[in-house]
Structures are given as structure tokens and as C-alpha cells.
Amino acid sequence: MALQESGEMYLETIYVLSQQKAAVRSVDVADYMNFSKPSVSRAMGLLRDEGLLKKDTGNDLKLTEAGEILAKRIYERHTVLTTLFINLGVDEETAAEDACRIEHYISDKTFDAVKRHMMKCNK
Amino acid sequence: MALQESGEMYLETIYVLSQQKAAVRSVDVADYMNFSKPSVSRAMGLLRDEGLLKKDTGNDLKLTEAGEILAKRIYERHTVLTTLFINLGVDEETAAEDACRIEHYISDKTFDAVKRHMMKCNK
């Protein structure tokens, strides 16, 4: 079944953390998201079941190719929407918070339209 | 506690239907939202508990003042966001679908910025 906001947030977090440190562990995700370790543990199991997270390696969390594609997709929405809102005059913190929720609910079509619009304005 | 997406959708639906017909009943809401009658029945009880729906009158659903303020707030987000997306080149159906989800997640600050931007562009 399609990923919900929750799953997308976990993927995005693993992706972001993996760009900051060599190895990402469950506890890092828990700290970053302010969730309990059991919540993260279960979520990681679900992502594994969905084939978005690798099963093998010790305890390090590694996205599969499919997982990384999805994570990047969400993360792009995050950065583009944040920039958009800042361009509209919203303060950085609010812009990021809104982007972080909306990124899960905007369709491809609408997101593409938003991106095109931003390109045009930045020419 | 703050209203979730679900509660906001019920309020908005009651508001929209009340502009189309004299009396709105649970079954009208169920038909409109494609939800079962028990789901609507329970949701109406919760809205009443929250003071957003009047308790008295027979079976007609009437928003309280607080409920109407919230409903209008969401509905405005719906219409403004839909128009925004259409202006960006998104087809009407997709624009409305996206607006219908995003309306629950956009902050006041960001929504106001979006509105200001649209005013400017329509001058």
C-alpha cells in the first residue's frame, strides 16, 4: 500500500542523516524525530517489509534503491516548498514547518507546476 | 484538542451543504463524503462535544458560531488554494484535490503569504 506521511518522514530522515554521517542507526532517527526507540524500531521493520530499507547489514540503516528514490522525492518537495514559502515572505522556520507537512500531500502535477512557476520567477 | 483533518472535513462539508439546501442531515454528509452513516453519526457527536455543532434542534445539523468560523476558514483555504493551483496551470480536478488535502496543513502565516501573492498577481 502507498506510504503514509509517517513512512515518508522516516525515509526522509534516514536520507538526510545519511548525508551528515557515515552510519545511521535507529537511535539517531529516534533522536532526530523525537520519537521513542520502539516506535522507530517498528517503523524500520515496516520499511523493510516494503522493500525500502535494506535487511542485511548489522544495525546500520541503509535505504534500498526504491527507498532512496522516494526519500529524494520527498526531500526535493521539502526544499522546493520551503524556498517557495520563503520567497513569499514567510519566515524560515514557519516555511520549513509548512513544507514538512505539505510535502506529503501535494501531487506530482501540482508540485511540477509549482516548480515551473519558481523557475520562471527566478529567471 | 485541536481539530484534525477529519473534523475539519466534516465542518467544511456541513458548511458547503448548508449553502445548498435548507437543512443538512447526517445522511447528506455521509452521501457527500462517501462515508458510512455510523462514521458520520459518531463524528457529529464529537463535533457537538467540541462545541462546534449545535445540540438542540431535531436532526438538522447546525454549526455553532465557533464551528462556522472554523468551517469558513477551511473553506477559504480550499477555494484560494484551488485557484492558486489552477493559476499555475494545474487542471481543475487535481487542483481541487490537492487543495482539499493541503487546506488542513498550511499555517496561517503561510496561507496569508499565499493570499497576498495572489492579490499582487491579479492586479
Place this chain on the structure above:
DNA sequence: TATTATATTTAGCCTATGCTAACATGTCAA
């Protein structure tokens, strides 16, 4: 190596919010 500290998992609770099945209450027409 043995002990302690850190990570992870298991078990099970809770809330929100959809559902069906079954029951209750109208309301209206024969």
C-alpha cells in the same frame, strides 16, 4: 573477561477514524 552502558526489540496500551451488523426511531402512504 566481566561489568556496565547503549541499542534494539517485544509486548501490549492508547487514540483517531474508518467500517459492518444490528437495533431503534421516524415518517409517510396504503
Place this chain on the structure above:
DNA sequence: TTGACATGTTAGCATAGGCTAAATATAATA
């Protein structure tokens, strides 16, 4: 007035996704 259809409610199930407490694993240090 009564039977039938519409409407509403009660009871209880399911899923998603947080949580704590407690048990395991794993790692690091005395």
C-alpha cells in the same frame, strides 16, 4: 393504524502509528 423505507445510533472490529515497561543484544571499558 400499520407496514415499509429512511434515518440515526449502538456495539464492536480494523488499521495506523504514537507510547511505556521490560527483555535482549551489542559494545565499550575497568
